[in-house]
Amino acid sequence: MAKPDVQICEVGPRDGLQNAQHLMPTAAKKAWISALAAAGLTEIEVGSFVPARLIPAMADTGEIVAHGRSIPGLTVVALAPNVKGFQRALEAGAHKVTFPVSASRAHSQSNVRMSPEEMIAQVKQCIALRETLPADRRPQIEGAVATAFGCTLQGSVPEDDVVQFATMLAEAGCDAVALADTVGYANPAQVKRVFRRVRESIGGKLEGAHFHNTRGLGLANALAAYEEGVRNFDSSMGGLGGCPFAPGASGNVITEDLVFMFEAMGITTGIDLEKLFKAREVLVHAIPEEPVYGHTPVAGLPKGFRQAA
8 A cells, every 4th residue: 555645643542532521431442543543544642651640531541552552553652741651651562652842931841840951851861761672662752842833821932942942852863853733823824934944954853743723723734734845744533632731722633624635635644534434433422521523524525525546
């Protein structure tokens, strides 16, 4: 099978559920992840290794990682906020570990109780630890610059800071760097400008984009990033998600709508929309009280619609 034009990572099991008002049972999480993989998603962020007392929804992440590893061809992603979290991710066997490094000092303190520089020092320790492992046990490491387009706590985030922290992550040895609009402040012109500036600094190590749809610009921002050469996107089924430690950070880009947008443009995702809608049914059945969003699954596919070849 040919490699799709864009890679979409489903982050609902982590970013979506961490902000949900209702807990999804472990068995339901496994069923949902299996349904997502059956729809063609080859990368899923299944959870985060954070203290369960802070985010109870992530208490079963180790078990969920093990389930994800049992699915052939699936890259299992987990988030870690520090060295201890990374060690737990290693023990569980995550294929890829993402570290959130906020460009907003206020959000960084709220989210991980560290400055951005202290967080990057933690990432360096984790990269050094990875190098001590056998090659087949070394996960990919991604540094994600959070609040890269603004922050509900700090307000404006200087673009120079975003470039600086992205560059520090690349130079620390991260395999890839992503930019995240954690609170949904970004607009397409800003997205193009910031991605262009960061790419000028770190080149091909800039891979991913993580947008929230808080103010309705999620798809527009994703398209702007695509036009700047980005080919790796995070999204969340039903638009679930947000950061518990950033007030007003609601709603990720909706996976169903993002896939439809790209496929309608002739840009392949490798994801079957009809099977994706089936996975949505698993989600809704598991936490029926939780609001889910998405124009495409509600309206249905246009008559005669065919996915990109």
